[in-house]
Amino acid sequence: MFHKSLPGFIEIICGSMFSGKTEELVRRLKRAQIARQKVQVFKPAIDNRYSAEHVQSHDASKIMSRPVQTAREILDHVEDNTRVVGIDEAQFFDETVVDVAQKLAYRGVRVIVAGLDLDFRGQPFGPMPRLLAVSESVTKLSAVCMVCGAPASRSQRLAAPAGNEDSKVVVGAKDMYEARCRFCHEPDAGVDSLVSEAVQTDVGVAMTTSVRPGQGVFPAASRMT
């Protein structure tokens, strides 16, 4: 049964890394659960850092979630009595996630989507621009610039930690990225050579792989590489 009588809509939570997107997503979802609304949470399978089965913030707030390979899979898993669907790290999905969010909203589901609006170069990230355009509500969060303390809207990519250049998985987003404001952000800093390419998720780990630019290990994540 679809909730045709309920007003479905799309809420976006965006901003830089460390801006509190996941914290805010978890806060909204937990409030819905308190009101006994059935909540389901999804994230791209690449984001298995802190826990494969949770969405978890840098500040350790978390909620159960289901990793999915593609956005379309979300539709297969959403149950008829689900009132709220949360999607974290939406920037890593392809454009299909826009149609998925729209379909759910038309069914009467409240869809809350969190994701990076900009990649580390400061360019719009994957499906986020279209998600922002079709949504009913946008919350743009900022972090604190690690250089000057101003509100930070950008994610600065730092050099890979020494000694970890060859490892497949480098734990610790804090070593790889930091929040910066527009004026302290250096889009071209930390861009590696042909052999070492980093794929970063928003939650704490980067993977470095021996691939050439444009051949990301996870196609939907290639904008971050």
Ligand code: ADP
């Ligand atoms: P996001 O999902 O946007 O990456 P999280 O919700 O996972 O953000 O984490 C937000 C938390 O990150 C903050 O509450 C704070 O504890 C921590 N944090 C680390 N660096 C910063 C920073 N530069 N500015 C603000 N918060 C930061």
Ligand code: MG
């Ligand atoms: Mg997050």
Ligand code: ZN
């Ligand atoms: Zn700054």
